[in-house]
Amino acid sequence: MAEHLFHLTANWPGLRNDIGDIKAGNLETQVSIPPEMDGPGVGTNPDEMLLGAAATCYIITLAAMMERSNLDKESLTMESIGVVDVTKGVITYKKIIHRPIIVLKHNATEKDCNLANKLAQQAEKSCMISRAIKGNVEIKLEAEIKTA
Template identity: 75%
Template sequence: MAEHQFHLKAHWPGLRNDVGQIEAGNLVTKISIPPQMEGPGIGTNPDEMLLGAAATCYIITLAAMMQRSNLEKEDLSMESVGIVDVTNGVFTYKKIIHRPTIVLKEDASQRDKDLALKLATKAESSCMISRAIQGNVELELEVKIETAEKV
């Protein structure tokens, strides 16, 4: 069994509403509490980072699965939403919704479209981050499949 380690350094010099910094490989950014939680909103925050981890893991997994299946695409993009519930002052990361848009080649068959939808669904359960948060955060998919327009 091979293990991979990822390292992050964090520095938080102040109090609740101050600003800190993290460094993890190529990710170097300021961090603070978001304005929705009455913070300064400088840099990023744990909520955005969890959403970012889930979204990047999903879209990279989907692209790799499409490549392995020899399903050619014109483009792949996505919007994701993280929903945090606040009940009695307790913040709970409730749900992540991924809305991928897969643009297939203009001559894509119905079989290609069906495969794209199958892979988009399978990528969610194959992604390491999705598996890590499964059972704690609800995951939802809203897939859009298009074909490239003829030029």
């Protein structure tokens, strides 16, 4: 078994509504509580970072699966939405919705379109971040397959 270690350093100079910073590999940014939760909204926040981790893991996994399947694409884009519930002071990250748009080459067949849809579903189940949060955060997939 090979383990990969990822390191992050954090500095939080003040109290709740202060601004901190984090550094992890190529990621270096300020962090604070978002304005939706009565924070200063400077830099990024844990909610955006979880959404970013889930979205980038998913789209990279999908692209790799499409490559291994020799499925040519014109483009692969995606919008992802994080749904956070705040009820009676309890904050719960409820759901992430991925909306990938796969545009296949103009000569794509119905079989290619079906394969793209199948890979979109498999990628969500195969992504390391999706597996890590499974059972805690619902992941919903709304894939759209088109031809150029």
